[in-house]
Amino acid sequence: MATRTIKIHYDCARCPGYCCSYPRIELHEPDVERLAKHFDLDVETARRKFTRRYKADEGVEQIMRHRKDEIYGSICRFFDTKARRCTVYLARPDVCRQYPNGGKCGYYDFLKFERKHQDDPDFIPSA
Secondary structure (H helix, E strand, C coil), X not given: CCCXXXXXXXXXXXXXXXXXXXXXXXXXXXXXXXXXXXXXCCHHHHHHHHEEEXXXXXXXXXXXXXXXXXXXXXXXXXXXXXXXXXXXXXXXXXXXXXXXXXXXXXXXXXXXXXXXXXXXXXXCCCC
């Protein structure tokens, strides 16, 4: 059976970290274990430092802690707000690894459009 190759039509390096600003970045046990290993911590310490519990309609979720961000207001605690990059890229959660689940990112398409029409290659829409 042939595998399908998805052509990527976005460049995360040109984005200010929109997906990292999602208020609920869910982590599963393997994600917490990966972060614990990355920081040479035991799993419980990593869970306390990096996650918080969130009560959703579907049940209780374990989500990533956030920190303040001048562009989005709040962003993943592992996001470097100066360089606009993930600081734990190799240990990032599965949900981050899978984003945007295809070859296109709607935010990147929007950003490209705005940058072109604003004639500003670094334009970032403000909240």
